[in-house]
Amino acid sequence: MLYLLGPRALPLILLGMGIFLAPPYWKKVLVNTAIFGILALSWDLLVCTGLVSLGQALFFGVGAYIAGTLNHYWGWPWWVTLPTATVAGGLLCAGILAPVLRLRGIYFAMVTLVLPLMLVRIIEATKILGGTEGLSGLQTFPSSWVELVLSLAAFFAVLFGFRRLMGTDYGLVLQGIRDNDRSVLSSGINIHWFKAQALFIAGATGAFAGAFMTHTYMFVGMPVFALDYSILPIAAAVVGGMGTLAGPAVGAFILIPLSEVLRALGALRIVIYGLFLVVFIVALPEGLFPYLSRKYHQFERWVEVE
Amino acid sequence: MFLGTLVYGIVNSVILALVALGFNLTFGISGIANFAYGALYVLTGYGVWILLNEVGLPLFLAAPAMVVLTAMAGALLYRVVLIRLRGMAISEVIATFGVGLAVLEFFRYLGFIGFEYTLPPLLDGSLSIGPVFLDLQRALIVIVGVTLTGVLWLFTHHTRLGLAFRGIAQDEHTAMCLGIHSDRVAMFSLAFGGGLCALAAVVILPIGTISVDAGYDVLLEALAVCIVGGLGSAVGVIVASFILGLAQTYTAMYMGSHWMMIVTLVAILLILTIRPSGLFGKQKELEERI
Numbered sequence A: 001m002l003y004l005l006g007p008r009a010l011p012l013i014l015l016g017m018g019i020f021l022a023p024p025y026w027k028k029v030l031v032n033t034a035i036f037g038i039l040a041l042s043w044d045l046l047v048c049t050g051l052v053s054l055g056q057a058l059f060f061g062v063g064a065y066i067a068g069t070l071n072h073y074w075g076w077p078w079w080v081t082l083p084t085a086t087v088a089g090g091l092l093c094a095g096i097l098a099p100v101l102r103l104r105g106i107y108f109a110m111v112t113l114v115l116p117l118m119l120v121r122i123i124e125a126t127k128i129l130g131g132t133e134g135l136s137g138l139q140t141f142p143s144s145w146v147e148l149v150l151s152l153a154a155f156f157a158v159l160f161g162f163r164r165l166m167g168t169d170y171g172l173v174l175q176g177i178r179d180n181d182r183s184v185l186s187s188g189i190n191i192h193w194f195k196a197q198a199l200f201i202a203g204a205t206g207a208f209a210g211a212f213m214t215h216t217y218m219f220v221g222m223p224v225f226a227l228d229y230s231i232l233p234i235a236a237a238v239v240g241g242m243g244t245l246a247g248p249a250v251g252a253f254i255l256i257p258l259s260e261v262l263r264a265l266g267a268l269r270i271v272i273y274g275l276f277l278v279v280f281i282v283a284l285p286e287g288l289f290p291y292l293s294r295k296y297h298q299f300e301r302w303v304e305v306e
Numbered sequence B: 001m002f003l004g005t006l007v008y009g010i011v012n013s014v015i016l017a018l019v020a021l022g023f024n025l026t027f028g029i030s031g032i033a034n035f036a037y038g039a040l041y042v043l044t045g046y047g048v049w050i051l052l053n054e055v056g057l058p059l060f061l062a063a064p065a066m067v068v069l070t071a072m073a074g075a076l077l078y079r080v081v082l083i084r085l086r087g088m089a090i091s092e093v094i095a096t097f098g099v100g101l102a103v104l105e106f107f108r109y110l111g112f113i114g115f116e117y118t119l120p121p122l123l124d125g126s127l128s129i130g131p132v133f134l135d136l137q138r139a140l141i142v143i144v145g146v147t148l149t150g151v152l153w154l155f156t157h158h159t160r161l162g163l164a165f166r167g168i169a170q171d172e173h174t175a176m177c178l179g180i181h182s183d184r185v186a187m188f189s190l191a192f193g194g195g196l197c198a199l200a201a202v203v204i205l206p207i208g209t210i211s212v213d214a215g216y217d218v219l220l221e222a223l224a225v226c227i228v229g230g231l232g233s234a235v236g237v238i239v240a241s242f243i244l245g246l247a248q249t250y251t252a253m254y255m256g257s258h259w260m261m262i263v264t265l266v267a268i269l270l271i272l273t274i275r276p277s278g279l280f281g282k283q284k285e286l287e288e289r290i
Helices: A002-021 A024-048 A057-073 A078-100 A105-126 A144-167 A169-179 A181-186 A191-217 A228-240 A246-265 A268-283 A288-296 B002-030 B037-055 B059-080 B089-110 B136-158 B160-170 B172-177 B182-207 B212-229 B234-255 B258-274
Strands: B126-129 B132-135
Touching (some): A024 A057, A024 A144, A024 A228, A057 A228, A078 A105, A105 B212, A228 A268, A228 A288, A228 B089, A268 B089, B002 B132, B037 B089, B037 B212, B089 B212, B126 B136, B136 B182, B136 B234, B212 B234
16 A cells, blocks of 8 residues: 555655745745746647647746736736636647647757747847836735645646546547657548647646746746746656656756755756756656656565455 | 948858858758757857967967867767767757757856957958958958868768768668768767867857857757758758848848847748748658648
8 A cells, every 4th residue: 555655645745844844935946846847747748749849938938928918018917817828828829839730850849949039039129018128016926825825736737637638538649649640640530630739738838837937926028938948848857757747747846946956056057957958868768757666666565465 | 231231141141151061061961950059169169269368379279279179079979978869859959959058058157258258350451342341351251161162062072981971861771781880970970060160160250259149049040041941951051041141131231130030030930831841951741740
């Protein structure tokens, strides 16, 4: 019993202790971790569908800007902007990427790499949506408790929701597209429509993370399209294990607190991320989570046969 | 005004072609999209700067030394990292991107930011083409660009190693049957790509300052030229760099320099959406889209 329950209960116990015992600063870190975890999960859902994105900042930034604009110009409260930004962000991202749904592998990756960079430059050149200054003074959450509980709840909802989704027939189709898109196509399934749906789900999740971050920092500006938001989900997924959904979540909970510990090092943190990427993809390409779970299942144990 | 823009547009095109040559060579031969390319470019810039100002070497020694060192860095990148990831395109991209990120941000960490980080021009003075004045460094860039393209053509068509490069690019298995070592050629392709990148850096960087962000921009420009021209196609690189170079310069002239990079990025998006193999690339229909 403990053998099965242990690894599942341990993170929850640690997290529960974290919620109640952590000093305020680390609670903020926990919120950050949950947000990045959600972003990493949305990256991983795309990987499960065979779409590798090098620009998760697109989803993040679109959500952040929608929430920021609605709140800044129209004064909508956070509990309205969050769902609006989620749905509208998902639709917008799926819409932007719809013309390139047919692209595969590295070609799709390059499109996603370019898009957030281009949006930044367009905002810079046209000075729309606050231009280089960004929009500040946005509404924040009523208390840090709401913030923390809401972010963690969303994180777990996304994590377990996605894991369940992958077990259904719908998820099987998505994984089939990753493994062999042509055979899925030839069994009469419209893979482009499924890819568009996956993009909507991932886009909405990423946009939620962006919108949440906007209200946490009370600011939205050009940094939301920065490279960090594209790199971190990839790093989390590579460290934790791509395509497993639990992996990126574990990876985010390793990398974000680590980067807080290393805050004093400044720009060296990104160097460490880069090296993490290289070392893990060369030495442990399956990622920490699949490796650990495989090793855990190799422990000898006695089972009573009735 | 128009003529001046045209001349500077052509210089800009040659700069783009120089920047893209190395990236294109590596991709054309080994199929590795070297996302650490911008880092190699900046590495050369700071390397020459350090050799000049800290070690005290003269420029004519420092520049070739750095070209060789960067080529070796490229080879090392293949030997240590990429050889373990051969054939997994996404892993290659993530790994080279990680290396590039680490190198670039390491320079930022060391504090290599500011206007004092410039390289002295190899040639001083200026010449006039009709009413337009052009400094000799920019003229030198054009000369180097044209010569390098010619030398590369001769190299790939008339030397053993160059022919081996093309053999691997055309059909890896047949080339291996004929005794061409695939891994060694791939290593050389990264070394040559790095060397070309370093050469480009040595002649181009004296025009402006060396900055970490230039590394990301260079990578994007190389990507843009290669994608528009067709990844791995030599003619494509030259045509695409002229299209993009002139478009960039005229946009900067009439709409402001903010729009320069947007033109490049929009070009990448348009080409990838309409014709992913580029203007001159070989169509690989089911591989690139379905």
